[in-house]
Amino acid sequence: MRSLPYSVAPRWTAVLLLWAAFCGLFVPAAAVKHENFKTCDQSGFCKRNRQFADDVSASSSWTSPYNLVPASLSFNKGQLEATVLKTINDVGEKVPLPLIITFLESGVARVTLDEEKRAKGQITLRHDSKARKERYNEAGQWALVGGLDPAEGAALSETTDTGYTKVVYGKGGNLQAIIRHSPFSIDFQRDGETQVKFNERGFLNMEHWRPKVEKPVEEKKEGEEEKKEEEKSDEPKGEDESTWWEETFGGNTDSKPRGPEAVALDISFPGYEHVFGIPEHATKLSLKTTRGGDNAYTEPYRLYNADVFEYEMDSPMTLYGAIPFMQAHRKGSTVGVFWLNAAESWIDITKVKNTANPLALGMKGHTDTQTHWMSESGILDVFVFLGPTPQDMTRQYGELTGYTAMPQSFAIAYHQCRWNYVTDEDVKDVDRRFDKFSIPYDVIWLDIEYTQEKKYFTWDPLTFVNPDQMQKQLDKRERKLVAIIDPHIKNTDNYPVIDEMKKKDLAVKNKDGNHYEGWCWPGSSMWIDCFNPAAVDWWKSLFKYDKFKGTAHNTFIWNDMNEPSVFNGPETTMPKDNLHHGNWEHRDVHNINGMTFHNATYQAITERKKGEVQRPFVLTRAFYSGSQRSAAMWTGDNLAEWAHLEASLPMVLNQGISGFPFSGADVGGFFGNPSKELLTRWYQAGIYYPFFRGHAHIDTRRREPYIAGSPYTEIITQALRLRYQLLPAWYTAFHEASTTGAPIVRPNFYVHPEDENGFAVDDQLYIGSTGLLAKPVTKEGADSVSVYIADTQPYYDYFDYTTYSGAGHHTVPAPLNKIPLLMQGGHIIPRRDRPRRSSGLMKYDPFTLIVVLDNDGNASGTLYIDDGETFDYQQGAFIHRRFDFDGKREILTSANLDVSSPNSKALKYIKSMEKVRVEKIIIVGAPKGWKNKESVVVMEEGQKESKRRKPTEIEYHAAEGKKAAWAVVRAPKVGIGRGWRIDFGDKGAGHEHHGHEH
Numbered sequence: 001m002r003s004l005p006y007s008v009a010p011r012w013t014a015v016l017l018l019w020a021a022f023c024g025l026f027v028p029a030a031a032v033k034h035e036n037f038k039t040c041d042q043s044g045f046c047k048r049n050r051q052f053a054d055d056v057s058a059s060s061s062w063t064s065p066y067n068l069v070p071a072s073l074s075f076n077k078g079q080l081e082a083t084v085l086k087t088i089n090d091v092g093e094k095v096p097l098p099l100i101i102t103f104l105e106s107g108v109a110r111v112t113l114d115e116e117k118r119a120k121g122q123i124t125l126r127h128d129s130k131a132r133k134e135r136y137n138e139a140g141q142w143a144l145v146g147g148l149d150p151a152e153g154a155a156l157s158e159t160t161d162t163g164y165t166k167v168v169y170g171k172g173g174n175l176q177a178i179i180r181h182s183p184f185s186i187d188f189q190r191d192g193e194t195q196v197k198f199n200e201r202g203f204l205n206m207e208h209w210r211p212k213v214e215k216p217v218e219e220k221k222e223g224e225e226e227k228k229e230e231e232k233s234d235e236p237k238g239e240d241e242s243t244w245w246e247e248t249f250g251g252n253t254d255s256k257p258r259g260p261e262a263v264a265l266d267i268s269f270p271g272y273e274h275v276f277g278i279p280e281h282a283t284k285l286s287l288k289t290t291r292g293g294d295n296a297y298t299e300p301y302r303l304y305n306a307d308v309f310e311y312e313m314d315s316p317m318t319l320y321g322a323i324p325f326m327q328a329h330r331k332g333s334t335v336g337v338f339w340l341n342a343a344e345s346w347i348d349i350t351k352v353k354n355t356a357n358p359l360a361l362g363m364k365g366h367t368d369t370q371t372h373w374m375s376e377s378g379i380l381d382v383f384v385f386l387g388p389t390p391q392d393m394t395r396q397y398g399e400l401t402g403y404t405a406m407p408q409s410f411a412i413a414y415h416q417c418r419w420n421y422v423t424d425e426d427v428k429d430v431d432r433r434f435d436k437f438s439i440p441y442d443v444i445w446l447d448i449e450y451t452q453e454k455k456y457f458t459w460d461p462l463t464f465v466n467p468d469q470m471q472k473q474l475d476k477r478e479r480k481l482v483a484i485i486d487p488h489i490k491n492t493d494n495y496p497v498i499d500e501m502k503k504k505d506l507a508v509k510n511k512d513g514n515h516y517e518g519w520c521w522p523g524s525s526m527w528i529d530c531f532n533p534a535a536v537d538w539w540k541s542l543f544k545y546d547k548f549k550g551t552a553h554n555t556f557i558w559n560d561m562n563e564p565s566v567f568n569g570p571e572t573t574m575p576k577d578n579l580h581h582g583n584w585e586h587r588d589v590h591n592i593n594g595m596t597f598h599n600a601t602y603q604a605i606t607e608r609k610k611g612e613v614q615r616p617f618v619l620t621r622a623f624y625s626g627s628q629r630s631a632a633m634w635t636g637d638n639l640a641e642w643a644h645l646e647a648s649l650p651m652v653l654n655q656g657i658s659g660f661p662f663s664g665a666d667v668g669g670f671f672g673n674p675s676k677e678l679l680t681r682w683y684q685a686g687i688y689y690p691f692f693r694g695h696a697h698i699d700t701r702r703r704e705p706y707i708a709g710s711p712y713t714e715i716i717t718q719a720l721r722l723r724y725q726l727l728p729a730w731y732t733a734f735h736e737a738s739t740t741g742a743p744i745v746r747p748n749f750y751v752h753p754e755d756e757n758g759f760a761v762d763d764q765l766y767i768g769s770t771g772l773l774a775k776p777v778t779k780e781g782a783d784s785v786s787v788y789i790a791d792t793q794p795y796y797d798y799f800d801y802t803t804y805s806g807a808g809h810h811t812v813p814a815p816l817n818k819i820p821l822l823m824q825g826g827h828i829i830p831r832r833d834r835p836r837r838s839s840g841l842m843k844y845d846p847f848t849l850i851v852v853l854d855n856d857g858n859a860s861g862t863l864y865i866d867d868g869e870t871f872d873y874q875q876g877a878f879i880h881r882r883f884d885f886d887g888k889r890e891i892l893t894s895a896n897l898d899v900s901s902p903n904s905k906a907l908k909y910i911k912s913m914e915k916v917r918v919e920k921i922i923i924v925g926a927p928k929g930w931k932n933k934e935s936v937v938v939m940e941e942g943q944k945e946s947k948r949r950k951p952t953e954i955e956y957h958a959a960e961g962k963k964a965a966w967a968v969v970r971a972p973k974v975g976i977g978r979g980w981r982i983d984f985g986d987k988g989a990g991h992e993h994h995g996h997e998h
């Protein structure tokens, strides 16, 4: 249905749909089982809170029952504390809710609201439950790693109006929080302008604890009676008691021993038309509204990590991971909120158009975005970011939750996976074929079938007879193996892993405190509980080489099914009343569960052998805020359909701006057999995923790149070579992500935050800070794409230097063998041009620099390299250069960006790279004046005086039609880790500009 244009009138839509269904055109090959997953209406607290919001909105007399008690207010060292009282019934009973607002040094504000009675444990649980009584308040312990220093400079501001408390904070005091007492609400302002509003619409709702009032049993059948209770409720209109004490879905009953305890709040962004973030959903980057109407969803965005089989496109349905971080963007400003809650959550989004006020001349109409956040349990804990740039968002969010771990260099090369390579001989054979066809790849993967009967940490003795030898063959070309290990442990006899896990009591428990048993790949299984530090310690012991025999230093791990996926559980996951370490209910920690598991695996890989130090690689399917510190993610079980290829781009872009940029989708599509064209296009798009892996379901035909045949295999190989050629640029982008939080692939709004026309553009991407702009083909039969250019710089075709300039859409040819890739003027792009079989074999290869001149004839860029393997870079063992081309002086320089003083590790690394040189420099958009130039003067620091000034050949190619002029310096031979300059000017070597190295 979604493939029909919106402009088609409704009547004709119906006719078209009928016709389409008749022809079988739009009948999907596979579809998500909607009945397996809750709608908001089927999720008690979501239904209750939506109803509450509707009642509040419909009432003209209603006021929010939350009031801050002024006498309770104190302010000390950047932290405000007070009590908010919730009035709950006609007699005015009041529920105390402790409020803490912390103003952080970074300019971020954190608001938490708890419930005193639960916090003090003064409640009783039903069904003799052993669950904790508090609202869950430990999400921060897993998600946050820094940025929590309170701002000493934050101060209460004097106000004459007693209805408000005002706090001034931020650099230079440009931020303010205006806390209104009755009803309680907060406005966050920057430079005197309100950017974010809490409880503006009065949807704040902390479902306080209450005992279940057993009604006298009338002469009625049991079971029927509970449903009727709501009629006698003294709660305000709209509170529906039917889901307070028990909920049943798909044959599973949640016992809810603590009763209702949802937390909800409305958060508005006045003047912001676009909101982004809250992955993971298969939807557009600019989030749609969720309460019906044109081109809108009717369901809220859901965050409840789940194994959603054959998930659907253009949907707010939950997927495998959750990052409750949202950004609002308009010209001149980006702000955001991070809703730190690990329970099932739903987010409604609505937009209000304010038309221009005819009396206020010059005032343009604007749009406000309103959001409504609802979580099933836990405290209210929200961070507010006031920007003002997209870069501020990703940096500040990263300060709190951590930046992307710097991966090993192989991890950003190509990964070859399928369910399954069936024997060790099969793996070796695939490995040989890649070589035979000269196709580069770095990693081959093993899905679940390598194990003996799905028992992790074992090998099937019949099919994987000699894993050591298999890995030796891979290691010859510096290739790696990734093997899957899931969190469900087969519950069977003669399996030491399950015996130990049971004996040591390290499994997740059911509501009665016994080890929870469910169904997954191995059949009956139990789940490791990585909230338990003892479980993590034990997990680490399982990966030691002498324990997990057959693995080696080049074996890495894939953690799948860690939502967790439980085939016979409610919504294919665990019952919410299961118990984790510390007796927290699964309900409270669900969205964090997957992260604790992949993090445990990460730790395990660092400790496989004493003295062995290398950066781990772990792929995870489930994730939460903070997962970026220890894993890469992929978008799960997609389909071999064009729509899934298309959807992968906004999904990967969204991961990038949401702090978890090491992401990708299964190339080719997991389920089904892609046509050769689709497979080829998917490779051409996949080379732009930060995590780049081909994968396929067990029922699909083999589709390794060498299988498709001519011309597809050659075209796919070209795409792979392009990825490998640009690995230095990718690695530099990863380094930037790991130090500043900037996305690895970036959407238009992030790069051009002032360009209103491009805010919703989500089908093209920039690679790091390189100015490389890619627009993958996602439509069948396409022979061109329309690339959106946001600025007035020249953009050059990567391959033939055709120039595109002027803001707006440009048609770029894209026959099957052409990958639309442009270079924005103003950048210097590092590459390695020698084709190799794996990235490991490129370690000492020379570099090529592409100098892409901007309108003023200038360009600059950076390069980061290290050993790609160990943690020595943390002690300074890296090369970090900045290249500048100064158009006026016509001088290209390389300067050091490493500000630390070199220690022995650093010096040793630099020495190891001494012979690695720049073998070629290409200047795109070269000045006409170079037409007759034959040589340039190369000067390198640290060379003998006689060698310092060296004329080197340059070749000039004049512009031809739309193709820009370019020049190439064939063999500058300057050291990649050195300071140097190349003088392109007529006057030869400058005498006055020595020593660019400091």
Ligand SMILES: *[C@@H]1O[C@H](CO)[C@@H](O)[C@H](O)[C@H]1NC(C)=O
Residues within 6 Å of the ligand: 141, 142, 143, 536, 595, 596, 597, 599, 600, 603, 626
């Ligand atoms: C990851 O592991 C480290 C080391 O064991 C631990 O300190 C940290 O809390 C863990 N984080 C998560 C999210 O599990």
